[in-house]
Amino acid sequence: MKSPLLTLPGAVPAEGVDEGVAAHYGDLFREQRALADGTGFVDLSHRGVVAVSGEDRLSWLHLLLTQHVSDLPPGQATEALVLSANGHIEHALYLVDDGTTTWAHVEPGTQGALIAYLESMKFFYRVEVEDRTESHAVVYLPAGSIAGIADDVVVRETAYGRDLFLPRERLEEFAAAAGPAAGLLAYEALRVEQHRPRVGFETDHRTIPHELGWIGGAVHLQKGCYRGQETVARVQNLGKPPRRLVFLHLDGSEVHLPAPGTELRVAEAPGEPEGRKIGFITTSVRHHELGPVALALVKRSVALDAVLLAGSTAAAQEVVVAP
Template structure:
């Protein structure tokens, strides 16, 4: 679904799963600085939007996701995961309940599979699940933004900013001099996500990623709630304390020209470029202050102070998930 904001001056489309919105509008670092200062907005209209209505919506979702949502107060943001039977991450939902409806946005193109799963689990519960992507677009306002949100727009307010579920018909009216200020591209949004160590499904995950590896325990996984699919894996890893991999933040030295892409294998610098792989890059970005940085998954037993190599580029670790 192509965003009308791609027609704005300087707009350059994002790539891969994020195509359909602008990667940047011609000034990547200025856009990052604006978001960091709490101004502007990000077009996330390519993300999927689902709603759940009905009397049992919260108690029903509580049985299916990793987060404790049965008593979720209206307008309180949370996030939750859907796991496979083996505890591997399949979906991440960014949720808010407005008092009558649960609103969630999910990774681009994944809403169909998630909707099919939720529909298959309705049974006798009084719930209705709907894909609202054609009707509503997600627009992100950064933390510190003083922009006024129109009455009637559902808002999900998280520590790093506000996500608006805006009627899609209003997207074309978000000009640079509009109510939310100038637009910032997805690359700026991603740079701040990496700086904040926030994982993303499809980037920091593969077919065997479990929540402990990414530090999603606490923010998206509640350890004291009842049974849900994949809980056995979560409980086992929590009790043993040994996830096979861990998320790290990397400073990439000397990669101003060549930024190693996602999937680049990581090796111990002490072993040289021909050494065995000990992990891989998950997201690499150019940050307006930190320079080239990345998130990566490495094996749990990689020393936290070990220097790494990413396609010949030196990479210094900062611990995100303790080994």
């Protein structure tokens, strides 16, 4: 869905999966600094919105999701995954319950597939699943923001900020009061700094939760009865994930950022053959303080002190998921 906020001064449209909102409004680093200081907002109105209502909604979702939500208190934010039968990540849901309805936002364009799966699992449960993407827009407020929020707006508050499920017809009115607007590139730079994975970016067809550090945050280990649980339990108790998420500091002298999918190879490490292919870039950004940085997936066995090459760009790694 194309956001009306693309008419704001300086708005440059995002591309690819994030098409429909602004990538930036003319000054990427100023927008990042504003968010880091707790001011401004980010238009995430292209994201899918799913609402689940009905008496059995939480107990039913508890059976389908990786998170423990059967007794989720109203207003408490959480996140959860939908896995394949083999334990691979299919969807990430960013959830909050308002006392009568459980709200979730998901990756742009994926709400249809998610709803189809949920509908196929309703059976005799008293639940209703609705696509609210056309009626509600997601807006992000950074931590520390003092922007006013109407009482009837559903708020999902985390340590990183607040996600608002805002009636779409109020989006322009809210933007006029909550400015300055920050684009998606600023939001993504802070996401990378915070080591937060994103489905479709840090995941591929075989990604499992352990590789991205989603155990605990989105996967509860003391619950069962969800699709893909066997893989989670087996890796947790008996095995080790084949890959791990890392944070990379990239050589700042390079003009271009290595694109997602760029192969990572070993440049220098004791006992490692130079040039060995060990992973790939998942997201790369320019950060207002850290410079060019990235998230990447690498083989679990890669030495922690290995110097890497992303294409021709040198990269030093920080541990996100311990090997």
